Amino acid sequence: MLEKIKEILAEELSLDLEEIGDDSDIREDLGADSLDMVQLVMSLEDEFGLEIENEEIQSVTTVRGIVEFIEKKRG
Amino acid sequence: MLFARGKKILGTAYPVIQGGMAWISEATLAAAVSEAGGLGVIAAGNAPFSFVREEIRKARKLTAKPLCVNVMLLSPYAEEVAHGLIDEDIEFIITGAGNPGKYMQAWKEAGKKVMPVVPSTALARRMEQSGADALIAEGTEAGGHIGEITTMALIPQVVDVVTIPVFAAGGIGDARGVLAAWMLGAEGVQVGTRFLLAHECQVHAHYKEKIIKAKDIDTVVTGRPTGHPVRVLKNPLAREFARREKEGCTPEELEELGAGTLCLAAQEGDTKNGSFMAGQIAGLLSQEQSCSQIIQDLYLGAEMLLAEKCRGENHG
Ligand SMILES: Cc1cc2nc3c(=O)[nH]c(=O)nc-3n(C[C@H](O)[C@H](O)[C@H](O)COP(=O)(O)O)c2cc1C
Numbered sequence: 489m490l491e492k493i494k495e496i497l498a499e500e501l502s503l504d505l506e507e508i509g510d511d512s513d514i515r516e517d518l519g520a521d522s523l524d525m526v527q528l529v530m531s532l533e534d535e536f537g538l539e540i541e542n543e544e545i546q547s548v549t550t551v552r553g554i555v556e557f558i559e560k561k562r563g
Numbered sequence: 564m565l566f567a568r569g570k571k572i573l574g575t576a577y578p579v580i581q582g583g584m585a586w587i588s589e590a591t592l593a594a595a596v597s598e599a600g601g602l603g604v605i606a607a608g609n610a611p612f613s614f615v616r617e618e619i620r621k622a623r624k625l626t627a628k629p630l631c632v633n634v635m636l637l638s639p640y641a642e643e644v645a646h647g648l649i650d651e652d653i654e655f656i657i658t659g660a661g662n663p664g665k666y667m668q669a670w671k672e673a674g675k676k677v678m679p680v681v682p683s684t685a686l687a688r689r690m691e692q693s694g695a696d697a698l699i700a701e702g703t704e705a706g707g708h709i710g711e712i713t714t715m716a717l718i719p720q721v722v723d724v725v726t727i728p729v730f731a732a733g734g735i736g737d738a739r740g741v742l743a744a745w746m747l748g749a750e751g752v753q754v755g756t757r758f759l760l761a762h763e764c765q766v767h768a769h770y771k772e773k774i775i776k777a778k779d780i781d782t783v784v785t786g787r788p789t790g791h792p793v794r795v796l797k798n799p800l801a802r803e804f805a806r807r808e809k810e811g812c813t814p815e816e817l818e819e820l821g822a823g824t825l826c827l828a829a830q831e832g833d834t835k836n837g838s839f840m841a842g843q844i845a846g847l848l849s850q851e852q853s854c855s856q857i858i859q860d861l862y863l864g865a866e867m868l869l870a871e872k873c874r875g876e877n878h879g
Contacts, residue, residue: 521790523710526662527685542664542689 493554496531500524510552532558565742565866568728569751572676572697574629574654576600577862578751579741580699580730581758581854583633583657584707584840585609586829587766588758590618592854594625595763599855604631604657608825609638612647619651629654631678636661637708637791649673657699657753660708660791662686667693680732680753682710687721687729697728699753704734706756706842709784709794715747722748736844738864745865754861756842760851769832771851773798773839779846785838786821789814793821796839800824 494508501518514520520528529540532554538561548557569578579601581588585608593603605622607615615632622630630653634644637660645666648656656670658679670677676696681687687698700721702714710717714733722729731744732753744752759766759774773796784792785804795801800820807817821838828837852860 522661523683523686526683526689530685530689542662 489555489558490552492535493551493558496528496535497551497554500528500531508551511550513549514551514554515549536562538562565745565862565869566749566751569697569730569749572728573602573751575602577858578730579858579861580604580631580657580732580751580753582705582707582732582753582755583607583631583635583659584755584759585635586826587764588633589765590621590625592758592761592764593618593630594622595761595854596758596858597622597626597628597630599853599858601854601858602629602631602655604633604655606633606635607638607640607644608635609640610644611640612643615644616647616651619653623652631655631657633657633659634663634666635659636663645670648675662689664689664693667695678730681721682712682717684720684724688724691725691727695727697730697750698725699730699732700749701753702731702733703794704843705732706782706794706840706845709733709792714744718744718747718749734842734844735861736842736847738861738868740844741861741865742868752861754857756845757848757857757861758854759841760848761854761857762851763854766829767832769834770828770839773834774841774845775849775851777841777845777848779843781846782841782843786817788812789817789821793838793840794842796841796845798837798839799835800838 497508498505512518529545533540566578577600581596581604583604583606585606588606593605596603605618632653655676663679671694678697678699679690679695680699680701700717702717703709704714718731728750730751730753731749735752735754736757741752781797782794783797783801784794785801786792824838827833828839
């Protein structure tokens with residue numbers, strides 16, 4: 489899961505996989521802006537077959553946080 | 564007929580939306596645009612809902628045609644305005660500077676048609692999924708808050724990923740721009756800067772003078788470090804922004820420097836300390852006209868231009 493999320497982040501934010509740490513802050517360290525976040529949410533929805541509200545993802549800050557968020561969503 | 568789908572969704576004679584302009588597009592301008600056959604837009608800007616309601620009521624006394632309110636999602640009153648609009652007598656809501664997803668359902672249930680401004684394909688797709696009726700794809704040429712992509716590059720890419728109608732905004736100043744937007748796949752246009760020169764536009768005379776005097780290279784983008792860049796005409800305030808950005812001022816300091824400055828320009832005409840938001844097309848604009856003249860020049864002009872081009876081609 490963690491690796492999959494990193495792949496998605498690398499793809500959406502045009503980063504190398506090595507640049508993305510487990511605890512990297514998506515906005516501060518990886519430089520995602522609000523439009524990148526929209527793009528990211530869409531990719532996560534497609535990949536995991538989920539519906540994600542824009543507001544829900546706002547409290548998620550790190551790469552590991554995304555994993556926890558997705559796991560919780562899937563129940 | 565150009566833009567059949569755009570006209571249908573707006574229910575207007577012409578597929579021309581007057582872009583919402585904070586502190587500037589109030590009841591008089593919006594009603595005049597709607598009366599002239601376009602879609603008039605009252606800007607909520609950073610104002611509380613009581614102000615917006617007042618303007619809606621005033622505009623309603625002036626026209627029975629469709630009206631719209633532009634909700635600026637960065638406003639401290641965005642939530643209050645978003646909820647207040649549900650019970651107001653307006654047909655359309657346009658949102659600027661963000662993602663209105665959380666208000667969408669309530670607006671749709673109240674029968675409002677919602678048209679978010681989008682600066683990217685991802686937000687465009689997202690908005691279509693959330694039930695938007697149409698989109699306004701705005702390029703970086705525009706005045707006010709801007710995205711990165713140019714109108715020329717953005718419109719065809721957005722048009723390709725959604726099925727709802729797309730209106731083009733940013734850099735459209737005359738019939739040529741309207742026809743170009745049509746060629747790119749847009750179903751209509753949203754125009755801001757040119758409406759600053761409408762007789763019915765209540766903006767300070769100094770503002771209009773600055774637009775008329777502006778040359779092609781006279782706009783700059785300030786506030787990039789804040790994450791909310793805006794396009795403005797060059798003046799002492801814009802230069803001060805550039806200086807502080809170079810010095811590495813914090814986003815907070817820059818936000819503070821910008822606070823209240825659009826109002827200062829629009830209402831006081833303060834050419835030194837005001838923020839004169841305007842698009843790159845300002846350089847093309849040279850005369851004040853009525854809303855009716857502007858809309859007809861844009862739309863009927865585009866139809867004539869197309870007919871002319873077709874004849875020209877046939878005659879080699
Ligand atoms: C002075 C000014 C204020 C603006 N304020 C807003 C606003 O409050 N909300 C918004 O969504 N767009 C705002 N805009 C953008 C316009 O609605 C419109 O999309 C834009 O002006 C189109 O590009 P153009 O200026 O090249 O015609 C503003 C534009 C200007 C020039």
